[in-house]
Amino acid sequence: MGSPSILAVATAADLAASALNPSLDSWDQAPAASELEALVTAALAKEVYGTPADALVTTGGTESNQLALLLARELHGAVQLVCARNAHHSLRRATWLLGLPEPITVPAPAGTLDPTTLDATLTKLPGPLIVAATAGTTDAGLIDPLPAIADICQAHGARLHIDAAYGGGLLFSDRHRSSLDGLRRAHTVTLDLHKLGWQPTAAGLLAVQDPHDLRVLEHHADYLNADDDTEAGLPDLLGRSLRTTRRPDILKIAVTLKTLGRQGLGALADQVCAHAREFAHLIAAHPGFELYAPPTISTVLFRPTHWTDDAVADVRRTLLTQGSAVLGRARPDGRLWLKATLLNPHTTPGDLAALLKLVEGHTPR
Known part of the structure; x- marks a missing residue:
């Protein structure tokens, strides 16, 4: 019962993606998939933030969390990560991969990040800081007190990342959406529609409140994004992922949204x-x-x-x-x-x- 069931329509779309086999490393190899990805990621980012934003397609929660810390490092330098002791293991691994300091862990006495202890911890630490909260912990499926955490981060000038790989799917539910109040105040949000989206893997996303933050990922390779092609209006996809060859994983998500809707x-x-x-x-x-x-x-x-x-x-x-x-x-x-x-x-x-x-x-x- 731990594995999600997969929607038939998403499986069919995934099969079509495999058969067509485009790669999103450059626009000329996948013009339709590129346009679809741009439309759907923008729509999902707006679902998170309520205003125009952006999102990148990833392989899942681990890659999204790594990207969130990478953006923070490139924008602010050697950031110090602060998270609960029961935060997802990928966050600690990301600090190791990125050469960042060992994370500062805050107790989670009730299974969630304690705001009072977080406030005291941030008061003692020099910046720059990034706090990682969780919406759907891996142990008990709990949601951190996101509004209180967002208030504390704002007061201390700390960047906020929310790992909503599990709980992010509640955004689609009118009944349960309020449990994610505070999500839109995060600078970055991890989603994984492999879980409460019923998609075949991979179906991860990293939503970014400020699309300008993604500029740090820009990279030039003349055979993929030549300057004259970009100046002529061809989309540059190389800064949309740390991967070069990418499957059109957005297709199954797009087909699912078109079929079932929010x-x-x-x-x-x-x-x-x-x-x-x-x-x-x-x-x-x-x-x-x-x-x-x-x-x-x-x-x-x-x-x-x-x-x-x-x-x-x-x-x-x-x-x-x-x-x-x-x-x-x-x-x-x-x-x-x-x-x-x-x-x-x-x-x-x-x-x-x-x-x-x-x-x-x-x-x-």
Whole structure:
């Protein structure tokens, strides 16, 4: 249940992209795909920010987070990253790749970045600073208090990046969109429509509030973006990615948006969030299981009552190797929890009950 189901229309578009096989390293190799990418990325960036902005297509959340730190470094110098201890591992790896200082980690006592501690931390640090908040943590699927974090960053003159690789899909939902209040105040935002967008990989994006920030990525190679071609009006694609050869991954996203629209994708997001709440109620009502907390998005943490961590780890591996269920694992409070991230809109109450029975039927060693 941890892997998202993939929309048939997106799969068909991805197949067409593979068959046509254009590469977005220069406009002459993919004129239609280039124009489509420009239109769709601008539309998605506006969905994030509410005003005209820009976005780059990436391979996923890891590349988007790396790009966000790269932009910060090129614009402000050797920035110091400040993030919660449970921030995505790609942020720490990005500082290593980019030669930046080791990140300063802030406690997340309730599973989210603590604003009071963040404020105190930024007060002690010299600039330039970049704070990375999260909308959809990898452990429990929680959303940091984005408005408060944005206020603190503004007060300290710190750049703000929000990793919304998981939770960003809630933008399509009228019911859940408000949980992302504060997102548009970030300088950069990571999205990954492989998750709450139901796209085949790769389907990542980095939304950028100020399109001028992307100028630092500009690069010249005469055979790809000759000056006279650019002056004649041919789009320069080399600064749209750190990659040269690129698949037209925007096609499947464009076809999905055209087919389902924002309302259709929002309905799917509402369904998986409802499934998570239903599963949480099922767990809470069962005397043999313990629920970590009500779900924020579609991640549910649970464990059999009175089991040891070794027993919890064993049942997860057993179900995985038997091919019965794919469950994640998390330690938000020092104990090991089973993690069900519900991303299939077609999940039924029977599926959820069957999953509990599979775990319940396992005899701990």
